[in-house]
Every structure is written in C-alpha cells, then in structure tokens.
Amino acid sequence: MLSQSMPSGRLKSFRGGCLCGAIRYEASGQPYNITHCHCLDCRRSSGAPFVTWASFRRNEFRFVRGRPRKLRWAGRQRSFCPQCGAALTFMSGPDEIDVTVCSLDNAGRVLPADHTWTEDRLPWIRLADNLPAYRRKRPIKALGSQPRSLFVNQSHAGRSMTSTRQRSAARRNIKKAAAAAKRKRTVAHLPKSTRTALGREGAKAARSKRRHRK
Numbered sequence: 703m704l705s706q707s708m709p710s711g712r713l714k715s716f717r718g719g720c721l722c723g724a725i726r727y728e729a730s731g732q733p734y735n736i737t738h739c740h741c742l743d744c745r746r747s748s749g750a751p752f753v754t755w756a757s758f759r760r761n762e763f764r765f766v767r768g769r770p771r772k773l774r775w776a777g778r779q780r781s782f783c784p785q786c787g788a789a790l791t792f793m794s795g796p797d798e799i800d801v802t803v804c805s806l807d808n809a810g811r812v813l814p815a816d817h818t819w820t821e822d823r824l825p826w827i828r829l830a831d832n833l834p835a836y837r838r839k840r841p842i843k844a845l846g847s848q849p850r851s852l853f854v855n856q857s858h859a860g861r862s863m864t865s866t867r868q869r870s871a872a873r874r875n876i877k878k879a880a881a882a883a884k885r886k887r888t889v890a891h892l893p894k895s896t897r898t899a900l901g902r903e904g905a906k907a908a909r910s911k912r913r914h915r916k
Contacts, residue, residue, distance in 0.1 A: 716758075718806040719767070720783035725790060726767035729758045729801060733812055736803065737840070740827070741819035747773075747780055748789045751824050754803040755792065756812055763791075763799050816840060 716733065719726040733756035744753040770781035770790055781791040792800040803809050817823075817835040829835060 716801075716806055716808065718801065718809075720786050720788035720790060720805065722783065722786040722788075724768045724785040725765065725770050725783045725788070727763065727765045727790070727801070729763045731759055731762040733758060733801075735800070736812055736814050738814050738817045738833075739819055740817060740823040742822045743776060744792075744819075745822070745824075747775075747782075748802075751827050752817075753789065754814055755800040756803050756806075757798050757800050760793075760797050760799050763801070 714730065716729045717726070718729075735755070735757035738752050738754050740752045745751060747753075768783070771784040773780050773782065777794070779793045780789065782789055788805060789802050790805055791802070803812050803814070806812065814831075814833065816833050817829060818840055819838055820829075820835045821837040823829075834840075
C-alpha cells in the first residue's frame, strides 16, 4: 500500500527475531502495507488486542538463524518461534510475506499507515492516532494513493477528518449492536403471544416510516 521516497540515510535492510533469540531474520527493500490489524485471528495468534504488520517481497526476506514453527490456518500460513512462541510472519500468497513490526530490531523506525479489520476491534480499544480505519481490508483506491513506505519523519496531514468520521461511525455501529442485543435478550423472556404482538407493531411502524419518506 504504501509509494513515497524514503528519508535520506534509509535502512538497506531490516533485522529482527523472537524474544529468546532462537530465530533471527533479515529483510531488504522497503516495507509496505504497514498496518494495525484488529482481526480475530491476529488477536488470538498473538494474545494481543491487535498486531502491527509490515509487508516485504518474499524474495527479499530470509531466516538467518533457527527454523520457525509454521502453522496453516484458514488458508494462510503463520510462523512462530518454537521455543518462546513469538509471532513472526504471515503469508497468504507466494510473493509476499508480512512481518510483525514489533519483532523488528528497529521497530520504532517503521510508522503504521492505517487500521484494518476494525469490525473485529475490541470495544475497549480507542483509536486516537488519526490514521484511516477500514472495517476489513483497505480498499483498492487506498492501495494506489498511499505512500509505499512510511517512516517516523513523514507527515499524516489531512487524514484526521476522515479518520474521525470513520471512528464515529464505528462507535455508532457498536452502540446500535449493543442496544439490539439488549432488546433481543429482554424480548426473549416475554410470552410468545407478547413477542408476536411486538413483532407486528414493529413491522407496522417500519411500514409507516417508509411511507413518510416517500
């Protein structure tokens, strides 16, 4: 996702590894698709509320020490240190590999560009970094318009308004879902005849509302 020139003195390679040091890797080229992923699979595979990823070309990445444990899940492959369990990589195709940004030695140099799969975001996570947020994958338009690599000294000007609207919409959706679930639990305890009557009244109100809109 990401195509803007890197700052002067850019890193020619990135190195990283697991917590215990049994696994080490190297990656060259520019990282891209740098994102905070909130999907359920990433949360469960890491034990964290979300995972920050950076993509590299597969032929620009290699393990230089140890052999990670590979796990195929939902048609994708994740790798972990077999000793300490640290989450390391993710692959969904042969040409690209995603690396957990926090396993990089120089993780502070890599700046995330957005949030993805926010429909799975935990309700107690508050997004306040003014980054774009996408309910699932980032749209194709965003892939073509955002810089290919983002580092700490690059600006995020102009993104706050869109991000704020998206966050507000997400909060409204969460509140609506919670209210609907609460109503459903309440109605479930009523007698069947009462539930039927409520359903008829709701349908009648909806028809009336549609007529007024015309």
